[in-house]
Amino acid sequence: MKKEMTIRLTALDQSPIRAGGSALEALNETVELAQACEKAGYHRYWLAEHHATNSFAGSAPEIMITRIAEATEKIRVGSGGIMLSHYSPLKVAETFSLMETMYPGRIDLGIGRAPGGDQVTAMALAYGSEIGIEYFPTRIADMLSFLGTTESATEVFKHIKISPRSDNPPEIWLLGSSDQSAHYAAQFGLAFTFAHFIAPQGGEEVIRHYKNNFKPSEFNPSPKCSLSIFITCAETEEEARRLTKSRDLVLLRRAKGERGPYPSLEEAEKYHYSEQDLEIIEHHRSQSIYGDPNQCKTILTNMVKVFEVDELVILTICHDPAARRRSYELLSEAFQKT
Numbered sequence: 001m002k003k004e005m006t007i008r009l010t011a012l013d014q015s016p017i018r019a020g021g022s023a024l025e026a027l028n029e030t031v032e033l034a035q036a037c038e039k040a041g042y043h044r045y046w047l048a049e050h051h052a053t054n055s056f057a058g059s060a061p062e063i064m065i066t067r068i069a070e071a072t073e074k075i076r077v078g079s080g081g082i083m084l085s086h087y088s089p090l091k092v093a094e095t096f097s098l099m100e101t102m103y104p105g106r107i108d109l110g111i112g113r114a115p116g117g118d119q120v121t122a123m124a125l126a127y128g129s130e131i132g133i134e135y136f137p138t139r140i141a142d143m144l145s146f147l148g149t150t151e152s153a154t155e156v157f158k159h160i161k162i163s164p165r166s167d168n169p170p171e172i173w174l175l176g177s178s179d180q181s182a183h184y185a186a187q188f189g190l191a192f193t194f195a196h197f198i199a200p201q202g203g204e205e206v207i208r209h210y211k212n213n214f215k216p217s218e219f220n221p222s223p224k225c226s227l228s229i230f231i232t233c234a235e236t237e238e239e240a241r242r243l244t245k246s247r248d249l250v251l252l253r254r255a256k257g258e259r260g261p262y263p264s265l266e267e268a269e270k271y272h273y274s275e276q277d278l279e280i281i282e283h284h285r286s287q288s289i290y291g292d293p294n295q296c297k298t299i300l301t302n303m304v305k306v307f308e309v310d311e312l313v314i315l316t317i318c319h320d321p322a323a324r325r326r327s328y329e330l331l332s333e334a335f336q337k338t
Helices: 023-040 061-071 089-102 119-125 133-147 179-187 203-212 237-255 265-270 275-283 293-307 321-336
Strands: 008-013 044-047 076-079 107-112 171-176 191-195 225-233 289-291 311-315
Touching (some): 008 321, 023 044, 023 321, 044 061, 044 107, 061 089, 076 171, 089 107, 133 179, 191 203, 225 321, 237 265, 237 289, 289 293, 293 311, 293 321
Parallel strands (some): 008 044, 076 107, 171 191, 191 225, 225 311
16 A cells, blocks of 8 residues: 655646557547556646647646546546636536546546647637737636636626536636746635746746735635646666656757657757757756666755745656656656655
């Protein structure tokens, strides 16, 4: 029987498409990883949203949530997150209330304000709508009114009742990497996840702002906060460092405006890096943490203390799906040790 984790762990999956692989393989690997994370003792499994890219296969988290909830038994499953700026608050509320009705007590609704793609793609996702990002807080308020008991912020929507309405709403999180996102989470009394893997600097202040300005709501009586981290764990530090070479190349290409499937280790090791390339990789070093199980546990435990969060959201991508699964398993095992 597994010992209780001292730190609660959540898995975040972007459904990466491997070089030489396909979107279908990426989605199948997502299901397999979710099953492995449930077996390893993870509390939640979140699916990310990305559009118009050959890097990630997860364009519709709500579809994969139902797929994974059906393929697992107890683990909470949710979005990390739905880009609410694109969508109707009513549609999001109904979709997640339906999923909570189907899988009671297991659904998380994580929302975000990033576009999840380029600006033209964002326009296509909001096709026909003239409501801009400046109305994001109104979207949040309307969505919460549909899921909760408060009146809608939009007068004409006040008498709308969602159907089906679950006995309890899904657990609602706001994801972000800025003080603006933290402000919205605090204003509406939502749980907050800070994306350290996007913004490795300044997170302590953002989380402090969230906690200091938190207003209790029907969804949360007190602040609830987690930290999302990119980390690679392997049996040895040497192997973990080797696995992160693919991530180094991804971040380098991203800095140059290049996107594509997740490169293999062989591709990363054969790449001809210029001096400027190596400087860019070093600049992004804090976005890719790695180590053996004991090192990773020490790093993450210290981050929990520094950021004062309730749980960790773990993002790991390796070209080899077996190495990715093993990384999640090793982290769980490390935190279950006495």
